[in-house]
Amino acid sequence: MKKLLKNGCVLDPVSDDLIEIDILIEGTYIKKIDTHLPVNDPDAEVIDLSGKFVSPGLIDMHVHFREPGFEKKETIASGTRAAARGGFTTVACMPNTRPVTDSVEVVREILAKAEQAGCARVLPYGAITVRELGQELTDMAALKAAGVIGVTDDGVGIQSSKMMKEAMRKACQVGLPVVAHCEDDTLAKGGCVHDGTFASRYHLQGIPSEAESIHVGRDILLAEDIGVHYHVCHISAEQSVRLVREAKSRGQKVTAEVTPHHLLLCDEDIPEPNALWKMNPPLRSRKDREALIEGLKDGTIDIIATDHAPHTAAEKAMGMERAPFGIVGLETAFPLLYTHLVLKGVLTLAELIDKMTRKPAQIFGLPYGVLAEGLPADLTVIDLEEERAIDPDTFLSKGRNTPFAGWKVKGWPVLTIMNGNITWNQADTALTFGDFE
Template sequence: MKLLLQNGRVLDPTTGELVHKDILIEGQTIAKIGTDLNAADPETEVIDLSGKFISAGLIDMHVHLREPGFEQKETIETGTRAAARGGFTTVACMPNTRPVIDSAELVKEVIAKAEQAGYARVLPYGAITVREAGQELTDMAAMKEAGIIGVTDDGVGVQSSKMMKEAMRKAHSLGLPVVAHCEDDSLAKGGCVHDGQFAARFRLKGIPNEAEAVHVGRDILLAEDIGVHYHVCHISAAQSVRLVREAKARGQKVTAEVTPHHLLLCDEDIPEPNAMWKMNPPLRSSRDREALIEGLKDGTIDIIATDHAPHTLEEKAAGMERAPFGIVGLETAFPLLYTHLVLRGVLTLAELVDKMTRKPAEIFGLPYGVLAEGKPADLTVIDLEEERTIDPDTFLSKGRNTPFAGWRVKGWPVLTIMNGKITWNQADTALTFGE
């Protein structure tokens, strides 16, 4: 199959400016990038992009697809459809399902279901410990052979330092990164929001910054001598950013991700005890949010990941104290970040795209994330001028749990291509976000 994208705009790699280019895709590969390209083959499908922006396919290294076990919240099919609509061609799914993805058999099952759905490439993480119970290491070697890209007990922190050190040694021997949900239960247990202004006002038990930072510091020390690639999930606290920055300054292989919601919101923005604003880690203080932005800009924080975490509306209706943590993010990440970071001068478009494409591919050793001839034909086409209102009722994800409902944002993905195949085309569907 051949596909020719005409009259699009791409980022010039030297200047960061948008320049007009055509892109020819042959099979699963970008065959040619140039100007005034024509379809020599009459069977080539031609799409006129009318000046829309073309990026390498977006990559999200932290999503929850919920299957197996929580299909009422999300399935691999619905989650990857939402990913494609959001411009993502590759997503990495977390293992805290039921059963936990802690065996080669379950890894293979997830990959097979994603390939059958065909909307986005799914790269599973395997659990660090059996059932994420923190007591026994999983068979990481078998899971690596089955296709995992790293190990994590996301959703819970590995509480035992001894267990984490053993896990790091094993992962390093296999060339696998350790991807850590950093949370000390002795400090965080029972909390539902950040230990700050909002918690005090509504007399809610708070989760202090130290609950995260203590584990970040511990794990950096454990990983230092071993040499394992250590990656911090959904970093949220200023102290954690400082610890990662210091580790990088020493040359240690430490990386970190940050979510759109932690970049754009803080606990002072929460209007009332509404569980649509409940996530883990929680929204921190404005000072923490500023530290995250600074860390993203100076390279301390490497990438942006959504931590897409769908729940049912019934679960979220249980209230701030009893509802589960988490919000969805795949379908809204790029327009939110483009509107509130790029258009406000916090990041350039090139910087934002880099942290959602090339950089995650680089730090996790993936062959994607680059828009160039000879590279995999993973592309995202974005209308930078299109402005819409976020309407959860129109999400393709089963999850409707977002604090961003009603926000009006620009920069919507309109066409997603994975391995040369169109996985989302706004022009071909009647499903649109609220105007």
């Protein structure tokens, strides 16, 4: 099936200005990109994108789809539909499921369910250790052969330096990146928010920034010795940014991601002890947030990832100390970042798109993230002028746990195409609010 996208605006690769262009999709690939492509094929579906911005399909290298094991929170079907609605065509799911994604069988199950759902390309991570217990390494070669793109024990930090070094050596041998949740339990255990202003005001046990940065520093030293690609998950602390910047200056293969919520919020913004504001790592200080923005601008931080982490309403109602960590982010990431970073002059539109498309594809070796003839037809169409308030009641994710409810933002994805197939169309109510259980 052919699709001819007419009159869309794309970023000029030289000037970064918006230019009008037509895109012809044939099957799963981009056949032609040019101005004023003729409408002379009766078999082509013609879609007018006048006034809309066309981006490569967005890529999120850090999501939690909860399946298998926690289907009340999210399923692969509901998670990929949320991803498509948010403009994402490729997502990487974390292994802290039940059973943990530590075996070939679980990897195959995830891939099969993602293929069946068909809404977004799902790339699983495999666990570093069996059951994420930090005691025994997984069979990384078998996991890679089954389709994982990296190894991580996200959700828990590898506490043993010896175990982490052994994991890095094994991952390097099979050609997989080590993707690290950095958290020293001796400093973090029992904490529920950042050890700062909010924790002091409400007498809550805090998690200091050093709980993250100590592991980042340790891992950088270990990775330097091994030579493995080391990637820092959801970086949140100024000291961590400084350590990554120094490692990059020496030419070490260290990369890092940051979430929208850590870029836009700090602990001083938390209005009250409400678990919708509880995530791990926690919202840090204003100084930490400023360091994250600077690190994103200067290239120290490579990409933006949502850490989409759905939970049930009952779980989040348990209070700041007892509720699980995590917020959802797939359906709100782009408009939040466009409104509060691009429109406020912190990043250019080109810089934001690069951090959410080309750069994650580049550092993880994926053949996506670029609009070019002959490449997979992954596209996100965005109405940069559409403005509306974030309404969790309309989410396609099962999770409603967001601190951004009611925020009025611009730049909503209206059409998502993955491998030439429309996976989200705002104009199609059947796609928008169908029964996705």
